[in-house]
Amino acid sequence: xxxxxxxxxxxATTEVRIDPETNTLIREGxxxxxxxxxxxxxxxxxxxxxxxxxxxxxxxxxxxxxxxxLKDILALGVDQAVxxxxxxxxxxxTLATSYALASGVRKIxxxxxxICGKQATDGDTAQVGPGLAEKLNVxxxxxxxxxxxxxxxxxxxxxxxxxxxxTVELTLPAVITVVKGxxxxxxxxxxxxxxxxxDEVMVWDVDDVGVDENLxxxxxxxxxxxxxxxPHYSTECTMLTGSIQxxxxxxxxELIERRGAL
Amino acid sequence: MIGIEILKGRxxxxxxxxSECPFGAIIMDGDVVAITDACTLCGACQxxxxxxxxxxxxxxxxxxxxxxxxxxxxxxEQSRKVTYELLGEARRLADKLGCNVSAVLIGKDLxxxxxxxxxxxxxxxxxxxxxxxxxxxxxxxxxxxxxxxRQHKPEIVLIGATIYGRSIAPRVSxxxxxxxxxxxxxxxxxxxxxxxxxxxxxxxxxLMATIVCRERRPQMATVRPGxxxxxxxxxxxxxxVVFMEVKFPKxxxxxxxxxxxxxxxxxxxxxxEVVVAVGKGIGSQDNMSLAEDLAKVLGxxxxxxxxVVDAGWIExxxxxxxxxxxxxxxxxxxCGLSGAVQHTAGMVNAETxxxxxxxxxxxxxxxxxxxxxxxxxxxxPEITKLIKEKKA
Ligand SMILES: Cc1cc2nc3c(=O)[nH]c(=O)nc-3n(C[C@H](O)[C@H](O)[C@H](O)COP(=O)(O)OP(=O)(O)OC[C@H]3O[C@@H](n4cnc5c(N)ncnc54)[C@H](O)[C@@H]3O)c2cc1C
Ligand SMILES: Nc1ncnc2c1ncn2[C@@H]1O[C@H](COP(=O)(O)O)[C@@H](O)[C@H]1O
Numbered sequence: 001x002x003x004x005x006x007x008x009x010x011x012a013t014t015e016v017r018i019d020p021e022t023n024t025l026i027r028e029g030x031x032x033x034x035x036x037x038x039x040x041x042x043x044x045x046x047x048x049x050x051x052x053x054x055x056x057x058x059x060x061x062x063x064x065x066x067x068x069x070l071k072d073i074l075a076l077g078v079d080q081a082v083x084x085x086x087x088x089x090x091x092x093x094t095l096a097t098s099y100a101l102a103s104g105v106r107k108i109x110x111x112x113x114x115i116c117g118k119q120a121t122d123g124d125t126a127q128v129g130p131g132l133a134e135k136l137n138v139x140x141x142x143x144x145x146x147x148x149x150x151x152x153x154x155x156x157x158x159x160x161x162x163x164x165x166x167t168v169e170l171t172l173p174a175v176i177t178v179v180k181g182x183x184x185x186x187x188x189x190x191x192x193x194x195x196x197x198x199d200e201v202m203v204w205d206v207d208d209v210g211v212d213e214n215l216x217x218x219x220x221x222x223x224x225x226x227x228x229x230x231p232h233y234s235t236e237c238t239m240l241t242g243s244i245q246x247x248x249x250x251x252x253x254e255l256i257e258r259r260g261a262l
Numbered sequence: 263m264i265g266i267e268i269l270k271g272r273x274x275x276x277x278x279x280x281s282e283c284p285f286g287a288i289i290m291d292g293d294v295v296a297i298t299d300a301c302t303l304c305g306a307c308q309x310x311x312x313x314x315x316x317x318x319x320x321x322x323x324x325x326x327x328x329x330x331x332x333x334x335x336x337x338x339e340q341s342r343k344v345t346y347e348l349l350g351e352a353r354r355l356a357d358k359l360g361c362n363v364s365a366v367l368i369g370k371d372l373x374x375x376x377x378x379x380x381x382x383x384x385x386x387x388x389x390x391x392x393x394x395x396x397x398x399x400x401x402x403x404x405x406x407x408x409x410x411x412r413q414h415k416p417e418i419v420l421i422g423a424t425i426y427g428r429s430i431a432p433r434v435s436x437x438x439x440x441x442x443x444x445x446x447x448x449x450x451x452x453x454x455x456x457x458x459x460x461x462x463x464x465x466x467x468x469l470m471a472t473i474v475c476r477e478r479r480p481q482m483a484t485v486r487p488g489x490x491x492x493x494x495x496x497x498x499x500x501x502x503v504v505f506m507e508v509k510f511p512k513x514x515x516x517x518x519x520x521x522x523x524x525x526x527x528x529x530x531x532x533x534x535e536v537v538v539a540v541g542k543g544i545g546s547q548d549n550m551s552l553a554e555d556l557a558k559v560l561g562x563x564x565x566x567x568x569x570v571v572d573a574g575w576i577e578x579x580x581x582x583x584x585x586x587x588x589x590x591x592x593x594x595x596x597c598g599l600s601g602a603v604q605h606t607a608g609m610v611n612a613e614t615x616x617x618x619x620x621x622x623x624x625x626x627x628x629x630x631x632x633x634x635x636x637x638x639x640x641x642x643p644e645i646t647k648l649i650k651e652k653k654a
Contacts, residue, residue, distance in 0.1 A: 126432075162425050164524040231469075
């Protein structure tokens with residue numbers, strides 16, 4: 001079973017704060033981390049590999065410094081790591097990202113399964129997994145919370161739905177995207193760290209993967225941002241005072257008489 | 263350099279763009295503004311430049327004649343409130359553009375539901391009605407939707423940001439090589455161009471971004487449930503139901519073998535009229551019953567902040583916010599909940615917001631309509647008791 005895991009580097013979003021005075025982003029401590037959902041994708045791949053053999057390759061598209069993140073991932077016991085990096089890949093919307101990653105997966109070649117996170121915490125779009133599946137012309141299933149069976153050419157997964165869950169069978173190769181509940185990611189072992197010191201991250205540019213540069217990055221993007229702004233919600237808050245009993249009565253009056261909310 | 267350029271003649275080295283950049287990719291190199299490799303070409307800096315000195319190189323040639331595309335198509339997920347919200351919004355946008363609203367409904371025994379879509383604002387309903395379509399299937403739905411778009415060429419396609427909607431929308435947009443904006447909370451039409459302005463939260467709700475798809479069609483968006491308003495139902499509205507000949511994809515590689523519905527009686531949080539939302543301030547799992555009791559007397563549903571879900575006091579399906587559900591009930595009562603942006607992103611559209619918090623400076627009071635400063639563990643039982651008495 002040859003598995004490719006797509007991992008994205010994202011800002012540690014808790015650190016992204018707005019300065020209320022100047023309405024701008026506060027950048028200090030803007031650390032970069034692996035997209036949390038992708039750690040679960042990685043863990044699932046390693047578990048499947050342990051059961052069935054084969055290889056696990058991680059694939060990321062990003063700026064050159066993502067190499068460091070991929071080196072850390074190598075220490076978890078993955079077989080190889082690939083970084084797509086090139087100014088021509090930058091500024092991609094999810095369509096252009098899906099296309100670039102698909103070209104990376106094709107170059108890695110001979111894959112049975114691609115695992116993505118449910119979504120990336122920087123954009124929360126959840127679009128790249130299904131988009132990648134389409135560009136690879138393979139089926140996909142999103143929000144997988146359990147891989148129930150997997151064998152050559154076949155996978156059975158349980159996916160979360162808005163009303164509960166459902167079990168879906170797919171032929172392989174396929175793309176799945178996973179939720180946090182699927183597993184608990186492992187920590188790197190000492191042996192793994194030692195071995196990873198020797199492993200190198202493969203770095204590919206647009207020419208290496210042989211894609212049309214007009215279909216990736218900013219040129220290949222269908223959508224772009226034209227404006228950003230800080231959301232403002234202003235309301236007048238009526239504070240209720242007095243004893244707890246008085247507050248409860250005042251609340252009833254507010255809701256029934258003034259607002260018709262009940 | 264590809265993509266971004268600082269126009270030397272215009273840049274005044276004021277440095278304002280440095281703090282606009284979410285990635286810290288803009289630096290002062292001496293007194294010259296420079297872009298580093300950390301740049302992701304997100305475009306956030308462009309608006310913030312008072313001298314309009316930041317230029318993005320975009321593709322300008324049109325891939326196809328966008329004017330061929332007309333009308334708005336709504337993907338009508340069966341029995342979901344968001345479908346009616348999408349129709350109401352589509353109607354509003356269509357009136358601005360002077361075009362039609364159509365809907366596509368895929369499933370079995372659709373006559374009644376198709377008629378209902380008309381009373382909620384559709385002019386035409388395309389129904390793919392077939393016994394084998396009883397269960398949702400990603401591949402089949404994506405195929406039917408894509409073919410319909412190819413045939414009818416709508417300029418805008420709206421899809422609910424539900425689990426199914428978020429699964430097929432990117433598949434369809436990738437097949438059509440067009441743009442898709444996820445989880446929009448606000449839609450509008452740009453003056454002059456008629457382009458769809460798609461606004462969505464970014465960076466965990468800290469920022470809002472307005473996104474356009476200028477050169478490709480259709481312009482596709484998924485829209486968060488519970489935010490846009492449906493039209494009042496009008497049973498006298500006229501429209502056409504077209505039963506389509508259902509064409510299945512050549513090979514279907516996906517098969518749904520089992521469906522598990524959550525226990526009956528568990529009201530859908532996203533559709534509840536009253537939500538009692540619990541924050542970490544409730545103190546312990548045992549105290550959760552205080553909120554449940556209040557929800558019961560109000561006929562509402564209990565929701566929670568992520569902190570409460572993380573503590574394991576309630577299941578994830580009850581989480582409200584950026585990474586949980588969006589709710590817009592008539593009444594929302596926040597109990598010991600601080601009101602972080604990631605949480606409020608999922609509930610600001612509630613009609614009346616009541617907040618109970620012991621900290622008078624808690625951010626939740628900034629968006630609440632009615633506030634009580636106090637210990638939620640004491641206030642809640644008192645409110646429950648009073649409402650019980652009043653209702654009796
Ligand atoms: C990427 C990302 C996504 C996120 N997504 C979500 C999301 O979808 N939904 C979400 O909710 N959060 C989300 N969060 C987390 C969010 O930032 C907050 O941490 C969380 O909402 C806080 O929950 P809370 O208000 O219950 O807890 P706290 O922030 O700990 O607030 C507890 C409040 O209770 C009050 N209090 C304490 N004791 C009492 C008492 N006895 N009586 C009355 N009041 C009391 C305190 O004054 C305080 O205001 C996300 C964070 C990140 C980084
Ligand atoms: N630049 C990228 N490099 C590698 N994987 C990515 C990238 N962008 C998105 N992905 C994958 O797609 C998933 C969904 O991302 P998104 O659609 O951006 O929310 C992530 O969890 C990753 O698995």
